[in-house]
Amino acid sequence: LDRLTAESLTTNTDVRLTVTRCFRTLKSSTDSSDIITALRTLHSYLDEGPESTATSAERAEFRKTYYSSALQLLVSNIQADWLHQLTAAQRTELWDGLFLAGPPEQALLVLMDAIGELRWVVLGKFLQRRRLAELLWSYCLEAAPSDSPQLRETLLGRISALPDITANKLQLNNRALFLPQQYYPLLATEMLTALERTCQALRAGTDCSLTFVAQTLGKVCIQGHSGSVLAVMAPRLSACTRSDMVWQRVCWKLLENVPQRWMESVLTGLVQAVSGPDALGRIIGNLVLTNKKAQFVITHKLLLLQYKYETRVLRIILGYLAADRDRRPLLIQVLRSVSQAWANSSAVKHTPLEQQLYVSKALLLSVSLLKDSEIQELRSELLQCMLGGMQTHLDSNVVRIRRMGMVIGEYLSSRMDINGTKLKFEYDQDEETRELLSLLAPGACDEPEAEPTAETAESAQNASQTTSGAQALKTDPDSDLDSDDELTPYDMSGDQEISKASPPRYLRDCLEILISSEDPERVELALQAAESLVRKNSFAAREISVQMSKVLLHMDDKYNINGFLYLRQATMVALTVADCIPVTHYLTTEFYSLNYSLRQRLDILEVLALAAQELSKPVTEKKAASISSATTAESTPYPGDNPVHWRNVVEKRIQSKTKRLTKKAAQPVTKATPNRYAPVAGHFFFPLLKNYDKPQVTFDLLGSDHLVLGRLIHTLGLFMHLAVNAPIAAQMGCALLDFVWAVRYHADQMVRRGVLFAVCSVFLSMPSQNLLVDISDQLFETRSWLADVAEGDPDADCRSLAVQSLVLLDKSLKKQLQDPQAPTVET
Secondary structure, three states, X not given: OXXXXXXXXXXXXXXXXXXXXXXXXXXXXXXXXXXXXXXXXXXXXXOOOOOOOOOHXXXXXXXXXXXXXXXXXXXXXXXXXXXXXXXXXXXXXXXXXXXXXXXXXXXXXXHHHOOOOOOHHHHHHXXXXXXXXXXXXXXXXXXXXXXXXXXXXXXXXXXXXXXXXXXXXXXXXXXXXXXXXXXXXXXXXXXXXXXXXHHHHHHOOOOOXXXXXXXXXXXXXXXXXXXXXXXXXXXXXXXXXXXXHHHHHHHHHHHHOOOHHHHHHHHHHHHHHOOOHHHHHHHHOOHHHHOHHHHHHHHHHHHHHOOOOOHHHHHHHHHHHHHOOOOHHHHHHHHHHHHHHHHOHXXXXXXXXXXXXHHHHHHHHHHHOOOHHHHHHOHHHHHHHHXXXXXXXXXXXXXXXXXXXXXXXXXXXXXXXXXXXXXXXXXXXXXXXXXXXXXXXXXXOOOXXXXXXXXXXXXXXXXXXXXXHHHHHXXXXXXXXXXXXXXXXXXXXXXXXXXXXXXXXXXXXXXXHHHHOOOHHHHXXXXXXXXXXXXXXXXXXXXXXXXXXXXXXXXXXXXXXXOHHHHHHHHHHHHHHHOHHHHHHHHHHHHOOOOOOHHHHHHHHHHHHHHHHHHHOOOOHHHHHOOOHHHHOOOOOOHHHOHHHHHHHHHHHHHHHOOOOOOOOOOOOOOOOOXXXXXXXXXXXXXXXXXXXXXXXXXXXXXXXXXXXXXXXXXXXXXXXXXXOOOOHHHHHHHHHHHHHOOOOOOOHHHHHHHHHHHHHHHHHOOHHHHHHHOHHXXXXXXXXXXXXXXXXXXXXXXXXXXXHHHHHHHHHHHHHHOOOOOOOOO
């Protein structure tokens, strides 16, 4: 032992003396031959070939003690004269070689610290010569860490953040090799190389450690580069683990050694990068059973807390849980938690639609992966989920949520087979419902029918022809003697059935038919002709407008008339336009009356909204020509009294006398017409603000009937929007803000959307000076509320409307504050 100690001391002393002499030469000598000799001496301690002059002990001592100092000395002499005296080949061999031949972890740290002073070429060669793979492999061979935790953490930071460090130091001189798009796939390849060498070492009986590689993978993923790294690693790992158990053991150990704080980012990237549940099972094994963090991420966070992933990720996660007998209890646990979340009424009201759709997909996939025996064990829980969740979804005002409830209710009832009955709803299939229905394919019990081949179809056609021919021979033995095959059938596709009744020609006859007739054909003809009769004879319509509106409002589709709802609505809109104030007064009064269904109240709002939109549009010549015959019979003004006629004459004379070098296309002159809605806007708006807080026997606007409340607020916002530039707009805006302020935090998202639309309409239509004068006390609080909604509301439409409202408010206030001619209000 003493002899070995003495030899070690002698070796250390010799190396120290030689290295010190070389360092002194590099610092002070100006002779290029001495510099080259010193560099070659330092190289000799890195050369492991048979021609090396240094012993293994000397090489180990130099690598451990003096290598980093040698590199730092080279960096500090980057501006020395002797460096520029070296040829390009000598610099590549002696200067660059020292960075590329020694311990890679020490070289990388020095290169990264000196990247601003050193040539970037050396770092590029370090990466291109696969030195990162050597670095990772050197740590795989260590049974126990030989360096300090601080040094290892620093090295991990340099490896994972190399693109950021080089970009900060090189800035505009950065190279493509150091960009994230190229570096992280290269790092993934180097990690795969280290894993492959680990597999080879294990087959040879050598122990290895994957701690550093796992830490590198976790560090890179937590910094947001899991996509580019795992896009390279996952396909290779999936292919290697398909038939190699050693590769499977290596992958399982790699994931086990990922630190807990980085486990989520690794698993999240992995489930998105693998091709299917089988590949995920081969790569991570039963990690969810041994690692609590992995179990939380796979069974809870990726399913219930996050919803940004594609449906494929849900298939992979749930398929992975269902693929192994030991993991199937976790699938049952997932089903319980997902079903509770889906049936939670608070979640339906306060979570985004996208998250509800995501949870619905997870529920469908979970149920489809269960066996019939497992379904029977969970029958009571699924039944409770179906009944409670369907009730919550069907009560929602959002059509998309109701359709989700219908689809899942149908499937759950079909799987549970309650007394042989299955739920069946009628709904229009859109992209979302089709996607939900497509998820049921993996759990379908019946195999799809095989599509007929060409031979099968041809044989079936021949058999059909043979059968039909045989039947023809049996029924008509003389068919070949007296055939009608050559006679061409008469085309009757354009024929129309002659109606026995004729449509009414007068409006009173039409009203009488609608009131008293029991003939379905006459009622349909009267309903079809009603709108045109109202618009052609406005005087006659005014006489019976309220009576006819009452009849139409209470009319039911007892004869199943085609387009009944549209025809009834169009006629009521025409009556409201023709005789605005009486009909509007009647409809707004009936809106809060007793014994009306919610459908009738919604019909009132739709009619008022459509009538207000029509009144706000300018009357075109075509519409003006369709006024009643009494109006057209009035005396036409003499052409000489028409100022437009003379204006056209003068314009033509000016055009004929004017000479132009270039002739522009004549722009059509828009004729100004009065706004028919502005004088009557208050009749539409203010009556609907009465009695909203008084619950009736069959109508509770602020309670359970939030569907009508949302539609009412939206309609009031529309009235406000159409009243732009109207004298009463300021008064309407103040009243509308006071009304919606009490329900701005309503639990139903449709009500909140209506509130935000109404606020948008106020800021868009109300004069800017009135915003500062009439509602100045509320502006600060309103702006603060809109900012909170824009940032934190679960509904995307609400957030968008809040942002638009903030933009309109700021624009209006800025315009008013910057306008020096803004009118002032005298007190």
